[in-house]
Amino acid sequence: GEDVEQSLFLSVREGDSSVINCTYTDSSSTYLYWYKQEPGAGLQLLTYIFSNMDMKQDQRLTVLLNKKDKHLSLRIADTQTGDSAIYFCAESSDGGFKTIFGAGTRLFVKA
Amino acid sequence: DAGVIQSPRHEVTEMGQEVTLRCKPISGHDYLFWYRQTMMRGLELLIYFNNNVPIDDSGMPEDRFSAKMPNASFSTLKIQPSEPRDSAVYFCASSFGTGGSGYTFGSGTRLTVV
Numbered sequence: 001g002e003d004v005e006q007s008l009f010l011s012v013r014e015g016d017s018s019v020i021n022c023t024y025t026d027s028s029s030t031y032l033y034w035y036k037q038e039p040g041a042g043l044q045l046l047t048y049i050f051s052n053m054d055m056k057q058d059q060r061l062t063v064l065l066n067k068k069d070k071h072l073s074l075r076i077a078d079t080q081t082g083d084s085a086i087y088f089c090a091e092s093s094d095g096g097f098k099t100i101f102g103a104g105t106r107l108f109v110k111a
Numbered sequence: 112d113a114g115v116i117q118s119p120r121h122e123v124t125e126m127g128q129e130v131t132l133r134c135k136p137i138s139g140h141d142y143l144f145w146y147r148q149t150m151m152r153g154l155e156l157l158i159y160f161n162n163n164v165p166i167d168d169s170g171m172p173e174d175r176f177s178a179k180m181p182n183a184s185f186s187t188l189k190i191q192p193s194e195p196r197d198s199a200v201y202f203c204a205s206s207f208g209t210g211g212s213g214y215t216f217g218s219g220t221r222l223t224v225v
Contacts, residue, residue, distance in 0.1 A: 042218050101153065
């Protein structure tokens, strides 16, 4: 079945850029998402990209999609301590409605 | 809109008791999802509804779990009887249309079965 994989932990210094990577297996993925989960809260949609795009920028966030390699990344510029959270990569495919989530990457930001 | 509202936020119950979790989706959203999150298994989709009709319940772990959506503004997830391995955070999420714009999640219910 479809799968989404991402590394479990990432640690960066405040002010540096963070890059969180994700790979997925479903070649028919149409939408790819990044969600953020802060402690004690639900997941919050950060950004999403259509599969016919290769890049999307939204303020400090840059999403890169390599459809050939089924690789998605999220870059956070000028990372702040408030960015410390778990980041989930997710995908859904055309015609289907289920969204498949990765296990989440826990981002630690050191002051 | 107040977002997706879940209640209670925390629930502690004894093994064997019935537990009911509640969710109010965003008004106008036609899809509703129930997820379970644990450290070991991550996020698991339990069931989802479209226009109040259950579409896929293949993620419901066993017959002890049931979910209903009697109207567009309310859904319940019931566990009867509850077991310690059901301890997890249960999330409700809703969305509109084909889901391309993503889901809106509630804050979750942390269930502890002792």
